[in-house]
Amino acid sequence: MNQNHHLANYFGELRNGRMHGHGTYWFDTGTRYVGEFKDGAFHGKGTLHFNNGGRYEGEWKNGIELNGEYIFSDGLQYDPEDWSYCSENNDRRFYPEHINGLKPSDRCLMSAQSDSLSGKPLRYIPDGCYDAGDGIYDPSSRVLYQYGKNEKEPLGAFLRNVTDEEHYWIVSHCRKGWDEFIGFQKSTEE
Structure with a gap:
C-alpha cells in the first residue's frame, strides 16, 4: 500500500x-x-x-x-522552432509588449519586471553587470549571483560560474547596468 x-x-x-x-x-x-x-x-x-x-x-x-x-515566470513559453523573443534579429521587446503591443515612448518597459508607470526597473543592476534572467551576472568574475535585496546589497548568494557560450549570450542579449556614458557626445574634431 x-x-x-x-x-x-x-x-x-x-x-x-x-x-x-x-x-x-x-x-x-x-x-x-x-x-x-x-x-x-x-x-x-x-x-x-x-x-x-x-x-x-x-x-x-x-x-x-x-x-x-x-x-518563464511571466508565462512566455519557450519554442525552439519559432522563437523571436530577444533573438539574433535583436528584437528587444519583452513578452508583455509582444502580447499587448508597444506602449507610447513615455511608458515603455526597461525590462519585463519594470514599474508600468515610471518604467523604472524593479531590480537594481550594478554598473558593468547584467540581468541574466535568473540572477545578476558579473562578467569581470564570470559569476552569476542570485538577485540581491536592494541597491546597497545588489548581489545575492553565488549561483554558478558561467560557460563561454553562456557568457557570450548574456553580454549579447541581456540588460546591462550602465558603466559607460551614452547619449550625446560633443565631437572632438573641428
Whole structure:
C-alpha cells in the first residue's frame, strides 16, 4: 500500500523504501520537482519549478527527460522552432509588449519586471553587470549571483560560474547596468 512519507528532500508515495507514485522532491538549489516517480526516478509527467519563477513541464522515463517545455515566470513559453523573443534579429521587446503591443515612448518597459508607470526597473543592476534572467551576472568574475535585496546589497548568494557560450549570450542579449556614458557626445574634431 502506498502512503505519503517525508524523507530529507522528498514527500510522497514510497514503494519498497523508494520514491514511487506521486511526490515532491526538493534539490539543494531550491528547485523542486512535483510529479510521478518510479523506482526512485522521475517517471511520467512532472514539473520542475525553478527559483526564478520559471518552470519546466515534461515527461520522463526512468529518470530521462523525453519531452517538455520551459515556461518563464511571466508565462512566455519557450519554442525552439519559432522563437523571436530577444533573438539574433535583436528584437528587444519583452513578452508583455509582444502580447499587448508597444506602449507610447513615455511608458515603455526597461525590462519585463519594470514599474508600468515610471518604467523604472524593479531590480537594481550594478554598473558593468547584467540581468541574466535568473540572477545578476558579473562578467569581470564570470559569476552569476542570485538577485540581491536592494541597491546597497545588489548581489545575492553565488549561483554558478558561467560557460563561454553562456557568457557570450548574456553580454549579447541581456540588460546591462550602465558603466559607460551614452547619449550625446560633443565631437572632438573641428
